[in-house]
Amino acid sequence: MKLLLQGDNYQQMVDNQVFLDGFIIGIDNLSINVSFMCAADEIKSFLKKFPDKEVFVILNKNYQNDDLMYLEKTLLQLSEVRVAGVLFYDLAVVYLNKTLNLNLNLIWHAEHFTTNHFTYSVYNNYQVVGMVLSLDMHFSEIKQISEKIKGITMLPIFGHYPIFNSIRRLGKNYFSFFELEKSLNDLFLQVDDFKLPIIDNKKGTAIYHPYLVDGSKIIKQLDEIDYGIINGYQVEDKKLMKVIKKIFNRQSLSGVINDLSENIFYQQTTYRIKGDDL
């Protein structure tokens, strides 16, 4: 398994590059839940700074009509430079890649939909070459899918995981209604013993899993997965360095950082296919 960093900032990438195979970066106005972003025409100079790294671009917003022109321009620019691939959510990306014959390496990243290999095969017919496996399934399902996929596989193995996205400004609207003069920084919801971070900005609202995903103990069993994604979002730079070094050495993260959980890989929601009566 190679390691990719979706960094919180540029310095995280510079400081940790020796342990990493590449990076995932966002594009202004086309990505959400990503801290480090640049404009499409800055990608070339970014790539020059890391000539031996694989750089993937994440385009994971739901696009509205107004976004499409800029999306098209961005994809054209990406096709002209050496990006390793594009992690996408919206089908407009697939459409444009196909229509404009861009031959980008598209990686399906609809984070709560990437839960089986059958659907990946459908996308594979339309020039999608990989998939970021969802964390909304049990470890056994992740393993099964990773063994069956013919393509690039990725898995989030560390960091904050978004479990809610809205284009609404839930914090801002609440404060506005009750005339509370509060900033939108450092908000979290307390639910029983859990603290769920909320990010409310001009792109909408995201709520994150209460714990940092900790895949350090399972990655040895998932080595057939091509890339593990380390998300440095809202993780202190010094702690992240320790985390990355541990993961690189395939060591446990216990004691390195607080609020870790590997339970997300073992969570199984209940679902049963019922019989019919015909």
Add this chain to the structure above:
Amino acid sequence: MKKPELLAPAGDFEKAQWAFLYGADAIYLAGPSFGLRANAPNLSLLEIKKIVQIAKQNNKKVYVTVNIVLHNQEAEKLLAYLKKLEKLQIDAIIVSDLYALQLAKKHTKLKVFISTQTSIMNYQAILFLEQIGADRIILARELAKDDIKLIKEKTNVELETFIHGAMCASVSGRCVLSNYLSNRDANRGGCSQVCRWNFTLYQDNRKISDNFAFFIKDLIMASHIKELMNMAIDSFKIEGRMRSIYYIAVVVSIYRQIIDGYYLNDNYQLNKNDYLRLQKVANRHACSQFFADNDNANYHYYNNEEVSNQDFLGIVIGRKDNLIYVEQRNRFHVNDQVSIFGPNTKEKEYTIYKIYDEKGGLISAAAHPKQRVYLDINAVVEKNSIIHKLI
């Protein structure tokens, strides 16, 4: 002006019948598996067969949701289920997963609609889905009027848009709060509506509120129906498979009137009382959400402002001589003034002069749930009419 399809929710067999009775052109429902409202009673395959027969006799349509996000275990069993649905001669399936689309297109003759769960918000995504065989797209609920208009201009496939009912706080398909806070899979039918909980909100470690909430108002598009009809949107969808038959009767009948009204007369005026009735029927406030305005605090209702609606008083189940035979749904009394409307009759006001129990004894009130009584209201009303409070 094209007349759109009025599409109503059917959470069970009874609701399916009521939706057709009150004027829906089509209904959508879930069968025993693969639907996103696993907590609704839903319909067995036998019930689907029966409702399809009723639909065909009345020139109406039945769509079945197969819209969960598939895990491997479900994907392996899906084709067998689709073939069963095809045998029942339903008119279309509604899917979120492209594997379901591909299977249906390759192995059956079923029409396939793409669920709002895929949160399609732009015309290029739709053009792609057209190319791979989708027959209809159910648009995301975050679209403004101009977005919908442009999508219609740029695409060729049928378009369906919500006109009434509950809204998600999240972009559809991008919320798994239920998975992690109640172990119920939001994308496989188990959504526990975490977005309607109250939370404690902190900033750093300081508590800001014990009652932080998202609470999104319902959608009501009654005053924008003409605009949507002018755009030639193919289907107008009412949300609400978990709602009551009262909700279905009121909402379907009012939108039926509005659509027919504009279709026949460009200058049709929305009845103010109908609009108020639509606002009241679901216990929570409603607004036109993103259609006419950007996101703002007015889309929410805070302080738990849901008000229990006890307007629904009874259903007319028959007649005896000049008395109407009624099954009670909320308490009502002699001398109450009520409003009654039916599948083919408009709202009219009446006074309840006398109430008789089933043995013919005079009583002063129908006080017990589902109590059956006879009413003297000095009028003839049709069976399956709804009795409710004056607006």
